[in-house]
Amino acid sequence: MIAAFFDSIPAMIVLTGVLVGISGALLGSFLVLRGNAMLTDAISHSIVFGIIVVWLLTRQLAGPVQLIGAAAAGVLTVVLSEALARSKLVKMDAAIGLVFPALFAAGVILIALYARDVHIHVDTVLLGEIGFVWLHTVTLWGVDVPVSVVTLGAVLAINLGFVLVLWKELKLASFDPGLAAALGFLPGVLHYALLTLTSVTAVAAFDAVGAILFIAFVIVPPATAYLLTRRLWLMVVLAVALSVAACVAGYALARHWNVSIAGMMASMTGVWFVLALLFAPRRGLVSQALRARARRRDHDCRALVAHLFTHQNSPQMAEENTLRALIDHLGWPEPRARAAILRAHDRALVERRAGLLTLRPKGVAEAEAIFGRRGA
Amino acid sequence: MLAELISSQLVRTVVLGAALLGAIAGMLGAFAVLRRQSLLGDALAHAALPGVCLGFLIAGARDLGSIMAGAFFTGALAALAMMAITRTTRLKTDAALGIVLSVFFAVGVVLLTYLQGVGGAASAGLASFLFGQAAAILASDLWIMGGVGLAALALVLALWKEFKLVSFDADFARAQGLPVTALEATLTVMVALAIVVGLQLVGVVLMVALLIAPAAAARQWTDRLGVMVALSAAIGALSGAGGALVSATTRGLATGPVVVLIATAAVLVSLMLAPGRGLIWQALAARRARARITEARILRAMQELAQAHGDARYPSEQGMLAASLGQPPDPRNFAALERRGLIRAVPHPPETTRHWELTTQGHDAAAAPDAERGR
Numbered sequence: 050m051i052a053a054f055f056d057s058i059p060a061m062i063v064l065t066g067v068l069v070g071i072s073g074a075l076l077g078s079f080l081v082l083r084g085n086a087m088l089t090d091a092i093s094h095s096i097v098f099g100i101i102v103v104w105l106l107t108r109q110l111a112g113p114v115q116l117i118g119a120a121a122a123g124v125l126t127v128v129l130s131e132a133l134a135r136s137k138l139v140k141m142d143a144a145i146g147l148v149f150p151a152l153f154a155a156g157v158i159l160i161a162l163y164a165r166d167v168h169i170h171v172d173t174v175l176l177g178e179i180g181f182v183w184l185h186t187v188t189l190w191g192v193d194v195p196v197s198v199v200t201l202g203a204v205l206a207i208n209l210g211f212v213l214v215l216w217k218e219l220k221l222a223s224f225d226p227g228l229a230a231a232l233g234f235l236p237g238v239l240h241y242a243l244l245t246l247t248s249v250t251a252v253a254a255f256d257a258v259g260a261i262l263f264i265a266f267v268i269v270p271p272a273t274a275y276l277l278t279r280r281l282w283l284m285v286v287l288a289v290a291l292s293v294a295a296c297v298a299g300y301a302l303a304r305h306w307n308v309s310i311a312g313m314m315a316s317m318t319g320v321w322f323v324l325a326l327l328f329a330p331r332r333g334l335v336s337q338a339l340r341a342r343a344r345r346r347d348h349d350c351r352a353l354v355a356h357l358f359t360h361q362n363s364p365q366m367a368e369e370n371t372l373r374a375l376i377d378h379l380g381w382p383e384p385r386a387r388a389a390i391l392r393a394h395d396r397a398l399v400e401r402r403a404g405l406l407t408l409r410p411k412g413v414a415e416a417e418a419i420f421g422r423r424g425a
Numbered sequence: 426m427l428a429e430l431i432s433s434q435l436v437r438t439v440v441l442g443a444a445l446l447g448a449i450a451g452m453l454g455a456f457a458v459l460r461r462q463s464l465l466g467d468a469l470a471h472a473a474l475p476g477v478c479l480g481f482l483i484a485g486a487r488d489l490g491s492i493m494a495g496a497f498f499t500g501a502l503a504a505l506a507m508m509a510i511t512r513t514t515r516l517k518t519d520a521a522l523g524i525v526l527s528v529f530f531a532v533g534v535v536l537l538t539y540l541q542g543v544g545g546a547a548s549a550g551l552a553s554f555l556f557g558q559a560a561a562i563l564a565s566d567l568w569i570m571g572g573v574g575l576a577a578l579a580l581v582l583a584l585w586k587e588f589k590l591v592s593f594d595a596d597f598a599r600a601q602g603l604p605v606t607a608l609e610a611t612l613t614v615m616v617a618l619a620i621v622v623g624l625q626l627v628g629v630v631l632m633v634a635l636l637i638a639p640a641a642a643a644r645q646w647t648d649r650l651g652v653m654v655a656l657s658a659a660i661g662a663l664s665g666a667g668g669a670l671v672s673a674t675t676r677g678l679a680t681g682p683v684v685v686l687i688a689t690a691a692v693l694v695s696l697m698l699a700p701g702r703g704l705i706w707q708a709l710a711a712r713r714a715r716a717r718i719t720e721a722r723i724l725r726a727m728q729e730l731a732q733a734h735g736d737a738r739y740p741s742e743q744g745m746l747a748a749s750l751g752q753p754p755d756p757r758n759f760a761a762l763e764r765r766g767l768i769r770a771v772p773h774p775p776e777t778t779r780h781w782e783l784t785t786q787g788h789d790a791a792a793a794p795d796a797e798r799g800r
Contacts, residue, residue, distance in 0.1 A: 081516070081517075081520045084517045084519050084520075085519065086517075086519040086520040086522070086523040087464055087519040087522055087523055089523060090464075090467065090522075090523060090526060094630075133696075136696075136704065138644075138645060138696055138702060138703075138704075139458075139641050139644070140458075140461050140463070142461050142462070142463040142464050143458050143461075143463040143637050143640075143641050145463075145464060146463040146464055146466070146467060146633050146634065146636075146637040147634070147637055147638060147641055147689065147692055150631050150633055150634030150637075150638075150685050150689075151634065151685060151686065151689040153630070153631065153682075153685075154631055154634070154681070154682035154683075154685035154686050154689075155682070155686060157556060157679065157681075157682040158678065158682045158683065158686070161677050161678050161679065161682075162675075162677075162678070176534055176538075261471065261526075261527065261530050261630070262527065262530070262531055262534065264523055264526065264527040265527035265528060265530075265531050267523075268520060268523035268524055268527060269523075269524050269527060269528060272516055272520045272523075272524055275515070275516060275520075276514055276515075276516070303535075306535075306539060307538075307539070307542050308535045308536075308538040308539045308542065309534050309535055309537070309538035311534070312531050312532075312533075312534030312535040312537075312538060313531075313535050315527060315528070315530075315531030315534075316528065316531040316532050316535050318528070318531075319524070319527075319528030319529075319531060319532065322524060322528065326509075326510070326513075326514065332514070332515075334513055337513065
């Protein structure tokens with residue numbers, strides 16, 4: 050049963066994606082909250098440099114040495130960018146944009162010059178080969194398990210342990226770095242620990258999803274979850290769930306259309322994001338628009354009531370308390386005026402008496418509330 | 426070797442194209458860097474990939490015009506998406522950049538693999554848009570690139586004052602009644618244009634460096650916008666041409682990475698050497714300031730000794746002076762003071778170590794240590 054699961058190619062591909070997704074979402078939640086999301090971009094590009102340098106030195110494409118060595122390049126990017134920004138010669142955003150393309154370009158050139166025959170191909174760097182993860186396996190307790198699954202599983206365990214053990218510290222350092230520093234939680238150390246783990250995860254995920262699609266797995270599900278909730282634990286759980294869903298749906302669609310599996314999985318995280326952006330309860334664009342419309346309608350009702358109240362029982366009543374007056378004097382388009390009258394009628398605020406709009410008791414009460422019981 | 430290269434029609438086209446691209450990207454990147462929007466270029470460049478595929482899909486061939494149009498379309502779409510995300514949600518700019526960059530690129534990868542699946546050989550060249558392939562450039566492409574470059578140059582010259590104000594003080598520009606949002610949108614669109622021009626030579630992944638690096642290098646040498654933009658364009662053009670030449674001489678070397686490394690080298694040199702701002706200059710200035718302070722302290726210590734002994738020409742021993750300042754004696758400090766005529770060496774037999782006395786100017790300088798330090 051277990052062996053059958055690990056023999057199934059689709060199951061292994063989806064499992065690889067899910068492991069990348071969960072690892073990325075765990076760390077990404079804090080990176081997004083801390084405003085460090087673009088450091089992921091820098092890290093994931095520059096590990097290419099780390100991977101090729103480690104390969105040139107040790108001729109190893111997998112294993113702990115490669116994992117740590119390549120991850121060091123990711124951390125190096127962050128350190129260099131921050132040092133450059135601290136020198137005040139360039140701003141932080143330009144510093145990031147200077148360091149990682151340079152390392153990435155150096156990596157690509159080294160691959161082209163020295164490593165054209167090994168499986169680090171320039172296209173792999175960008176696209177990953179999640180469809181072939183089942184080709185390289187190791188035997189664990191008598192079961193053949195893909196190497197990527199083992200590596201990513203170990204990385205996931207580390208990330209999970211990190212997040213669970215340092216939950217309180219991460220939470221505090223993300224929302225109030227000043228207080229965290231004052232309480233002696235060493236936010237700087239935490240910052241680098243988080244980025245080191247991001248680098249390690251990027252290297253582990255490199256074979257499967259490549260350097261750039263990894264960014265989608267780290268940033269997009271947490272950002273989507275951020276739109277849906279204000280609670281940190283729920284955000285992390287939602288981000289993980291969205292990642293898993295993106296991997297499963299992405300795999301199915303990729304098989305259906307015969308396109309890049311990793312690309313489709315990453316695209317699905319984007320689909321979830323767009324859906325959340327539009328339909329998130331209360332903060333989504335649709336619900337924002339609905340709320341704005343409701344507010345506009347309420348306002349029209351109140352304006353109508355106020356207008357009628359002002360002229361009620363005055364000599365101008367015959368002229369003012371009509372549909373015509375709303376159009377001519379308030380400058381409302383006719384459909385808007387008609388809709389406002391209908392709505393006010395439905396709310397039992399006004400009635401039509403002898404061809405004139407007249408306030409009902411509830412309407413009078415509302416008008417008095419608006420004018421602060423003037424004259425009462 | 427070089428003459429042979431230059432005489433080749435293909436190499437001439439490539440070098441000219443790369444120089445043109447470097448100049449355009451350098452010019453427009455200067456504004457992006459000043460407005461702290463460097464990474465927007467990265468997001469827009471990655472977002473051009475689906476556009477490249479769409480252009481190919483619609484034209485049905487590797488037609489540069491429609492590919493550029495497609496890339497421009499998705500780049501603009503990405504800029505709009507960025508704006509929508511940062512304006513309507515609580516997400517910060519960096520998250521919005523990351524989302525736009527990775528999702529657009531992912532869609533691009535999906536389209537690319539789809540095209541490779543159905544298009545076969547015709548679409549094989551599309552992957553070269555990832556890292557750029559200068560050899561694929563045609564002489565006719567130069568006209569498109571030149572046209573875009575001229576249009577960008579004309580726009581920058583026409584709106585120079587407005588762009589300058591928006592880059593340095595957008596709030597003031599708004600208070601002056603300038604259409605700041607429209608101007609910022611124009612600058613963003615122009616960055617997208619530069620990216621589109623660079624796709625074929627540098628590719629979507631590294632295009633950001635060609636926007637940032639020349640501008641960051643140029644910024645070190647000047648405080649004037651006009652000089653910076655011109656210098657940035659020049660550095661971009663040189664990096665482009667140099668990168669194209671190098672990659673033309675080595676088989677299998679994509680143009681983009683080489684151009685990027687050359688531009689980065691220009692940044693490193695500028696960071697080190699730029700007069701006034703550069704790191705070497707900073708280090709020299711710091712050392713000079715330290716020496717000035719030490720010298721002022723020596724003068725004051727000597728004056729205190731002279732006053733304590735009631736002898737304006739009291740000979741102070743060099744080692745003792747240094748020890749009283751809490752640092753090892755550095756003969757250079759004393760030599761500098763002697764050169765400026767503030768102290769004078771005096772013999773003090775039977776001791777053989779060096780002794781110094783204050784001159785009249787030395788007494789004046791010691792009495793006004795701040796003036797001395799400010800020299």
